[in-house]
Amino acid sequence: MFTDLQAAHAWIDLQASPRDHQEHQAAQPIPRESGWRRVERGPNAAIEDITISRWEDVRDGSSHEATTPENNxxxxxxxxxxxxxxTRDRQIIFDGTMPAGTLYVSAPSTPLRAQFQAPCAFLHFHIRADQFPAQSPVTDGLGDLVLLRDPLAAELAKALIEHGDAADRQFVRCIGQTLAMHLTRLEPPRARVNALPKWRLRRVEQHIADHFDRSISLSELASVAGLSRMHFAAQFRAATGYRPREYLLNHRIEHAKTLLATTGRPLAEIALAVGFSTQAHFSTVFKRISGQSPARWRLASNGERCEIEPLPRHRPAADRDWIASAAA
Incomplete structure (x- = not known):
């Protein structure tokens, strides 16, 4: 839900000229990008060692290219x-479902091409190389790194989003430094497991989408993928960052959010509709994944829409299915 300060910014944006809007964006601790990885800077803005920006695209498909600066x-x-x-050059770095909370890193002087097949929203951290510990061997492995489930990164992003425009530059810089330190302490997996092939993953995802409102066993999903339970579970987690059970629960909660936001159906009825046998179990899982009870989430969602809807052409609506699902 927008704070009063954020609502005031939205009103100011309506009255300001394009130039004023650009200067206002550049002055924000977390500016919105005018293009993918493109941050507008004021004419007198100093180059900072850590810059955080936000990128959102509501289109169902988009393609972008950028090269990381040599010292960042x-x-x-x-x-x-x-x-x-x-992709980088002709090498595919990642191709598939990218859950909320996914973290990916591009090394200095590295070109990257991104193609999105669904609406997306990201926090982008532009961190100077000298913010990482000197002579750290871990930084050698940071290029083209993709982590599909990083709870700490999810929590850091959540903290920034919750503060919004009220965050000061010192707070933003502290979050960026914490992320840089976290990246240097990541331990590579001891044993590499091949990710579930895309065609198998899509069959499983479609099966879950079609039958999430009933009980689905691990054996059933493994059978859909054409693998043993053990191999399926390991490869599914490598491909999505989630255990099959976690993925199913997240899918149910995302569908429940849609029902909560768009209908007035009772919580008990929504719980049954998305595959939970009791309202109590539904509420427990919903709060664990989203950080709020279903009732509180519904109130926040309805209030958010009321504040945003009068200004649809000037300020995009805030995401309701943002990062909380990655912090489970």
Whole structure:
């Protein structure tokens, strides 16, 4: 839900000229990008060692290219689930479902092409290389790194989004430094597991989408993928960042959010509609994944829409299915 300060900014944007709007964006601690990875800077703005910006695109498909500056690392954290394909030159770095909370890193002087097949929202961190510990061997592995489930990165992004325009530059810089330190302490997996092939993953995702309102066992999903339970579970987690059970629960909660936001159906009825046997279990899982009870989430969602709807042509609506699902 917008704070009073954020609502005031939205009103100011309506009255300001395009130039005033650009200067206002550049002055914000977390400016919105005018283009993918493109941050507008004021004429007298100093180049900072850590810059954080926000990128949103409501289109069902888009394509972008950018090269990371020679002295910077680029880090993206997904605020909502999307489908993406990341490539460098002719090498495919990632291709598939990118859950909310996904973190990916591009090393200095590295070109990256991104194709999104669904609406997307990201926080982008532009971090100078000297913000990482000197002579750290871990930074050698940061290029083309994609982590589909990073709880700490999800929490850092959540903190920034919750503060919004009220965040000061010192707070933003502290979050960026924490992320840089976190990246250097990541431990590579001891044993590499091949990700579930895309065609198998899509069959499983479609099966879950068609039958999430009933009980689905691990054996059933493994059978859909054509693998043993053990191999399926490991490969599914490598492809999505989620255990099959976690993925199913997140899918149910995302569908429940749609029903909460667009209908007045009772919570008990929504719980049954998305596959939970009791309202109590539904509420417990919903709060664990989203950070709020279903009733509170519905109130916040309805209030958010009321504040945003009078200004649809001037300020995009805030995402309702943002990063909380990645912090489970």
């Amino acid at each position: 690392y680029f880090v993206g954290i997904a605020l909502k689930t999307t489908r993406a394909k990341l």
